[in-house]
Amino acid sequence: MSSSSHHSHQNAPLGARSATPARRQRGTNVRRQRVKAAWLFLAPMLIALTLVAGWPLLRTFFLSFTDASLSDLGAANLIGFENYLVYDNGRWFGVLADPVWWQSVWNTVYFSVVSVSLEVVFGVIVALILNAEFKAA
Numbered sequence: 001m002s003s004s005s006h007h008s009h010q011n012a013p014l015g016a017r018s019a020t021p022a023r024r025q026r027g028t029n030v031r032r033q034r035v036k037a038a039w040l041f042l043a044p045m046l047i048a049l050t051l052v053a054g055w056p057l058l059r060t061f062f063l064s065f066t067d068a069s070l071s072d073l074g075a076a077n078l079i080g081f082e083n084y085l086v087y088d089n090g091r092w093f094g095v096l097a098d099p100v101w102w103q104s105v106w107n108t109v110y111f112s113v114v115s116v117s118l119e120v121v122f123g124v125i126v127a128l129i130l131n132a133e134f135k136a137a
Helices: 021-063 099-131
Strands: 086-088 091-093
């Protein structure tokens, strides 16, 4: 092995040199501190989001398995899936057996697909227009 190939990293550009273990450790510590700082900045907003969005969603999901009424939520009794689907006297009852509910689901899916598609198409058109180079007059 020649001496020039033995010290080839000395002639390499600065960015191509391998980092020393101490340098790598320093980079790892800085990265760890940045990640910790990012989580500290995000934590209050994540807590607020959990309280504002998560709690009502979980409460609503729980109440859907009760016979709660809006006038007296405290008197709710657990009834299981009876609000969703129940078989009684040869007939199915509940939200999943209601054609009006299924029409509402279809309307929601249709609205979502159409509106998101239009937003994407118009967004791309606006982006292309803004990115176009116009010749000065």
